[in-house]
Amino acid sequence: MTAVREGAVLPSVVAVCRTRAGVELKEFFRQREAVVFTLMFPVILLLVFGAVLNYDIGHGVTFTQYFMAGIIAAGILGAGLQNMAIGIATERSDGTLKGLAGTPMPKAAFFVGKVVQVLVVTVLIEAILLFVGAVFYGVTLPSGSRWLTFAWVTVLGSAACTLLGIAISSLAKNGRSASATVTPIALVLEFISGVFFRFSQVPTWMQTIAALFPLKWMAQGLRSAFLPDALAAQEPAGSWELGRVALVLALWCVIGLLLCIRTFRWQDR
Amino acid sequence: MTRTFPASAVSDGAGAGPLDPDAAISIRGLGKRYGEFVAVDGLDLDIPRGEIFALLGPNGAGKTTTVEICEGYRERDAGEVRVLGEDPAGGDRRWKSQLGIVLQSGAGDSQLTVREMLQARASYYADPRDPDEVLELVGLTEKARARGRSLSGGQRRRLDVALGIVGRPTLLFLDEPTTGFDPEARRQFWSLIRSLRDLGTTMLLTTHYLDEAEALADRVGVITRGRLVEVAVPASLGGRETAPAVVSWTEDGARRTEATPTPTAFVRDLAARFPGEVPDLAVARPTLEDVYLSMIGESA
Numbered sequence: 001m002t003a004v005r006e007g008a009v010l011p012s013v014v015a016v017c018r019t020r021a022g023v024e025l026k027e028f029f030r031q032r033e034a035v036v037f038t039l040m041f042p043v044i045l046l047l048v049f050g051a052v053l054n055y056d057i058g059h060g061v062t063f064t065q066y067f068m069a070g071i072i073a074a075g076i077l078g079a080g081l082q083n084m085a086i087g088i089a090t091e092r093s094d095g096t097l098k099g100l101a102g103t104p105m106p107k108a109a110f111f112v113g114k115v116v117q118v119l120v121v122t123v124l125i126e127a128i129l130l131f132v133g134a135v136f137y138g139v140t141l142p143s144g145s146r147w148l149t150f151a152w153v154t155v156l157g158s159a160a161c162t163l164l165g166i167a168i169s170s171l172a173k174n175g176r177s178a179s180a181t182v183t184p185i186a187l188v189l190e191f192i193s194g195v196f197f198r199f200s201q202v203p204t205w206m207q208t209i210a211a212l213f214p215l216k217w218m219a220q221g222l223r224s225a226f227l228p229d230a231l232a233a234q235e236p237a238g239s240w241e242l243g244r245v246a247l248v249l250a251l252w253c254v255i256g257l258l259l260c261i262r263t264f265r266w267q268d269r
Numbered sequence: 270m271t272r273t274f275p276a277s278a279v280s281d282g283a284g285a286g287p288l289d290p291d292a293a294i295s296i297r298g299l300g301k302r303y304g305e306f307v308a309v310d311g312l313d314l315d316i317p318r319g320e321i322f323a324l325l326g327p328n329g330a331g332k333t334t335t336v337e338i339c340e341g342y343r344e345r346d347a348g349e350v351r352v353l354g355e356d357p358a359g360g361d362r363r364w365k366s367q368l369g370i371v372l373q374s375g376a377g378d379s380q381l382t383v384r385e386m387l388q389a390r391a392s393y394y395a396d397p398r399d400p401d402e403v404l405e406l407v408g409l410t411e412k413a414r415a416r417g418r419s420l421s422g423g424q425r426r427r428l429d430v431a432l433g434i435v436g437r438p439t440l441l442f443l444d445e446p447t448t449g450f451d452p453e454a455r456r457q458f459w460s461l462i463r464s465l466r467d468l469g470t471t472m473l474l475t476t477h478y479l480d481e482a483e484a485l486a487d488r489v490g491v492i493t494r495g496r497l498v499e500v501a502v503p504a505s506l507g508g509r510e511t512a513p514a515v516v517s518w519t520e521d522g523a524r525r526t527e528a529t530p531t532p533t534a535f536v537r538d539l540a541a542r543f544p545g546e547v548p549d550l551a552v553a554r555p556t557l558e559d560v561y562l563s564m565i566g567e568s569a
Contacts, residue, residue, distance in 0.1 A: 008396035010362050019392045023381065030380035096377030102340060102370040103436070104362040105393040267342065 020113030069222035070195035084165025090175025101266035153221035163256025300347030310495035323486035369438030394436035507560035
């Protein structure tokens with residue numbers, strides 16, 4: 001008989017997490033569309049905007065310096081929300097998730113793998129953007145405690161986006177429909193949240209809509225890391241509102257987590 | 270041809286006795302509905318360890334629902350189920366480690382190579398098989414470094430089976446494993462299943478192909494409208510081995526047929542009427558397909 005051998009023990013959760021992290025990284029970096037769309041697109045936008053719109057926005061700051069915060073926020077959104085929503089919807093509709101659910105893989109290991117994927121991609125996007133900005137467009141990198149702000153906005157923003165992306169994946173029928181829904185929404189949010197334009201130029205009613213979503217707060221928090229404090233006066237509240245940035249992003253983390261717990265499915269209906 | 274089949278005790282909830290804890294699968298009074306539609310309607314079944322059991326039935330008869338309840342994918346509305354002694358609704362990692370599941374929908378898309386997929390899958394189990402040995406067993410050794418999406422339909426299905434058996438399952442579920450195979454690929458697949466049986470693996474197989482059930486299964490269950498209408502060894506399904514034989518021959522330029530419970534005596538009499546050979550003589554028992562079609566036709 002082929003009963004489980006006496007004394008055979010299940011692999012540790014940590015070991016399976018390690019396997020899943022490796023699988024998720026291979027799945028991402030071997031998929032050309034994902035690499036181009038998620039990883040290279042923000043870099044291309046930085047190159048284009050930096051070349052075209054490198055004008056002075058006051059206090060000796062270039063638009064590229066301002067755009068740096070926005071494009072990094074958009075990169076975090078892409079690596080977290082869009083990547084998860086489309087990726088998991090695809091895996092659900094093609095049966096990958098159902099297959100995994102039938103194995104003794106601890107469910108938590110799946111999510112750990114996804115988080116590792118998002119983290120690696122996010123850090124890579126940020127590193128490339130910072131490098132390109134600093135080398136080609138003379139972007140001044142954050143210094144001292146501003147790195148700390150940069151780090152916590154990244155972590156909190158990425159967590160909120162990832163959780164929301166996983167939650168949204170359950171609404172879509174498949175990867176293609178997830179992409180068709182999420183991509184335009186992300187693009188609109190980027191336009192009204194101060195990524196492509198200065199937020200102060202966005203009409204007030206659009207600012208109000210943008211303030212309901214995490215992207216605006218991520219961009220604002222990152223601006224505090226890249227811009228001189230003199231420019232805080234241009235923000236809607238006249239300050240960086242870092243406390244509120246943290247609060248809104250944390251709130252979105254909670255909402256995203258609750259939605260995930262309530263809606264996550266391992267198989268199509 | 271209309272014939273009646275003996276009312277089967279297996280579809281009768283009463284009298285099926287208690288759950289058999291030693292069986293690979295034991296089911297009593299299983300019920301499942303989707304809204305108004307009754308998918309499984311009081312199904313009883315025992316599959317002993319080591320057996321290959323084939324579940325036959327038309328689309329929508331309840332095959333996949335029954336199998337997916339046993340696999341832990343769906344919740345039942347009524348009845349009791351034990352798979353390897355445990356209730357699949359509460360199956361933990363250790364329980365899942367003893368199962369192999371080949372889904373009807375396949376294993377999904379991946380950027381990983383065939384070997385990488387098997388290595389990852391193996392790492393979830395307590396006592397996995399060596400991925401390279403599994404590749405050898407399913408005949409995919411040459412495709413070890415290929416990505417999943419570059420495989421042909423038959424190769425993909427063999428990969429699904431490889432993923433299903435790499436965890437060294439005690440019990441293997443195969444949901445329509447050979448749909449879309451050409452005849453050659455199906456023969457190869459059958460020999461793979463037989464070699465797994467020789468290793469002691471219990472298998473629950475669903476299929477549309479009667480020849481597949483006949484070639485592989487120790488016992489066959491026919492399911493229609495969520496009920497098992499009969500469980501038998503393939504050769505005697507529907508009383509096939511004692512069913513009237515059909516004798517046919519040509520006489521006076523016309524084709525004649527006669528159904529008879531005693532074909533030997535009938536042919537002896539027939540032979541006496543002809544000086545030489547009986548023209549175009551043929552004696553046929555109902556095929557599994559005849560029996561099956563009249564069974565599902567009867568209850569449809």
